[in-house]
Amino acid sequence: MSEPAGFVREVKGDKVSFFLNKGTDLSFGQIVRVDSGNRSFYARVVDAGSSSTLKTDEQLREAEGKESFGPYSSYRHVDAILFLEKEVGKIRSPTFNPDYMDKVYTATDEDCSVLRLAGELEIGRLRSGKHVLGPVGISVEAIPLMMGMFGMTGCGKTNCELMLNARIIDSSPRTVGLIFDFAGQLLEGKGIAPQRGLRDHPLFHTKIRYYSAREQKMLVGLYTIRPQKLSTLFPDITHHQVRLAQKLYKSLGNTWIEQLQEAYSINGHKGVAELTDYKGKAVIDALMLKLSSLSPHLFPPSDYSFVDDVVQNVGQGVTCLVDISGLSSEEQYDVTCLTASSVALHYKRLWESDFNAWKKLPTLLITLEEAHEFLDPNMPKTIFSDIALTYRKYRVGLNAVTPRPSRINPNVFAELWTKVVMKTELRRDRVYLTGNTPYLEYSDTEVKMLDVGEALLISEPKIRFAVPIKVIHYPEYIDERGEVDYKLSASKPLSEMDERLKKLREAGKTNL
Ligand SMILES: Nc1ncnc2c1ncn2[C@@H]1O[C@H](COP(=O)(O)OP(=O)(O)OP(=O)(O)O)[C@@H](O)[C@H]1O
Ligand SMILES: [Mg+2]
Incomplete structure (x- = not known):
């Protein structure tokens, strides 16, 4: 005692x-x-x-x-x-x-x-003063209950994402990740010292698939875009514009966008009006403004879409890392929304049409950095708020990562049942975090004083208080994990070898 x-x-x-x-x-x-x-x-x-x-x-x-x-x-x-x-x-x-x-x-x-803090997806250890105690983890059941990671620049968010996704990869095919990497950091672990990324994970070749705009692997064929996808790409699209698009698609088929772009570039709205019985200039112009904004590098005229590949991989428990660095912010928006909506819809459709097949799908966590850009209450609603609010029953979870929690729509924020709160100095964000998270009402000062890699974890319904944790440093995890994975038998401890050497030496002496 x-x-x-x-x-x-x-x-x-x-x-x-x-x-x-x-x-x-x-x-x-x-x-x-x-x-x-x-x-x-x-x-x-x-x-x-x-x-x-x-x-x-x-x-x-x-x-x-x-x-x-x-x-x-x-x-x-x-x-x-x-x-x-x-x-x-x-x-x-x-x-x-x-x-x-x-x-x-x-x-x-x-x-x-x-x-009872040891959920399957272990991300850290319990902090007690200057010491760390036993393991702390998030349970797999908490994934579809949505989560968020918050903290100012340099507090350790990316490291924590890497740790959580590494555990998700380790638990495949029970779990799977879809990660949007805005800064192109996660493959190699840029900004993490010593540098270790998902490429260093022992299961990289079998359980992780990397897509990058730079390697021309990230193409979304224009012929794969159907009118029902337009509201994902353009959340502010009106009902009239969608109706017009549906009409045009029906008469023109898969190449509808290409044909429209051509007709519009030659003859303006009249060119489009000739292809349908609809003549309203304002609606045609508004729709065409949207369709012409689809970047030709990302949306070439073809039938291939990397999104289909992502959907297939995710379904088989292969975590997909989508590196969208180097793209314009509009292109980044298009790629993230299209990919996330296709994957989420796949889960939803299977749930509705083939429940047994749905049961075999891995539980999915979508990691979204810069989440405030997609969940801002002052901006039109995106697929991500939809996922956070309505996809829990399909086992699709969102991990909203941001340094600016106060810019997240409060209705969405309330649905994030797991929160990893890291050092936050900005008063506005602290007030938002402590005011909108159960069990954090007394932690205002503490949130300001946390060190790099330290966090408070709440993960309802299993962890119903703010657990102080030290997040495992991903490079340390990789270095330890690497050794384990070769499945070599462990070498004898040095002390034991010393003992044997001593005995041999003594035996040698007595034989002399
Ligand atoms: N748990 C940890 N233990 C030790 N070092 C850590 C830990 N977490 C992060 N670090 C170190 O702190 C630095 C910043 O970490 P990281 O890049 O994860 O922060 P971030 O919050 O993502 O920053 P940004 O907002 O700039 O993206 C890195 O060098 C990383 O190695
Ligand atoms: Mg980061």
Whole structure:
């Protein structure tokens, strides 16, 4: 049994104040256990202070050396908020609170297992002061309940994404990832030091497929674009424009966009009007403005679309890394929305038409960096808000990664049941995070003070409090994982070899 860190001084509702024993170290956010009769309570440190039993004027006179006061006590007190109660092995939200003078302990490895933090997709370890304890992970069932990773530049978001996706790859074909890489970082791990990326994952050749605009592998044939895809590409398209597009598609077939572009470039709206009985100039011009914005490098006149390849790979548990660096922001938007909607729709269609085939699909997590660009409440709705709000039953999950959480639509934000909150300094974002996330209401200061790679994890319904974690550094994971994967038998520990050498040497001596 470890030494107590302190004892309870006052309890009110879910707030426990305790005196801290001299020489004990605690930090904001740390988890403590309060033993109370046959129950234990778990609480998180939210505030602390120090004081003495002297009055202010006495303290001043003592500090100035004018007078010295008889024996008095100085003390440190800590406030913690209860989040869990354990009684004979049963864990639940607190039904009561601890008592005056109950002893307080810092969390140990044993507490870590009581807290049941070890989901299958392990991304970090429980932080307790300066130490790290047992593993902390997100469960596979939490993927379709949507998630988000938030934190300012350089706090470790990309590393955390790499870690989570590495676990998803390890769990294939139960799980699969679709990753949109805006900065072209994840393949090689650019910006991660030491540099390790998904290419270094031992399953890279079998479980990961890389698509890059630079290698001309990212083409979306114009003939594969049907009118129903237009609202994904152009969220502001009107009902009239879609109707017109459907009419034109019906009469022109797969090459409809190419034919329209040609007719429009020769004869303007009249050229298009000749192909249909619809003559409204405004609607034709508006539709053609959209169709002509489709970039010819990305949308060549052909039947091939890399998106079909992505859909097929995802269905077989092969994680797809879509590197969209180097594209214009409009092209990036088109690629991400088209790919995500095709994959998500594939899940939805199978669910509706062939439930048994759907059951065999891996649970999908779509990782979207720069998520604020797609989930901004002031912009037209995109496929990503649709996924976040309505795709949970199809086992399609979204991981919205952004340094600017306050720019995410609050309705979508509320649906992100797993949140990895990393260091955030901007007040506006902190207020948004703590105000819109259950169990974070007391963590404002803590969120500002987190170090690189440190985070608070909430993953409902399994983890219903903010767990302080240290995210595993992806390069370390890869270096350790690499050794394991060759399936060589482990070499004998050095101490054992030393022992054998010693015996041999001794045997040698006696034989002399
Ligand atoms: N858990 C960790 N342990 C140790 N180092 C880490 C950890 N997480 C990140 N780092 C290091 O911190 C640096 C920044 O990490 P990362 O690129 O993941 O941050 P980011 O939040 O994605 O930044 P940006 O907003 O610029 O994209 C990298 O050098 C990375 O190796
Ligand atoms: Mg990053």
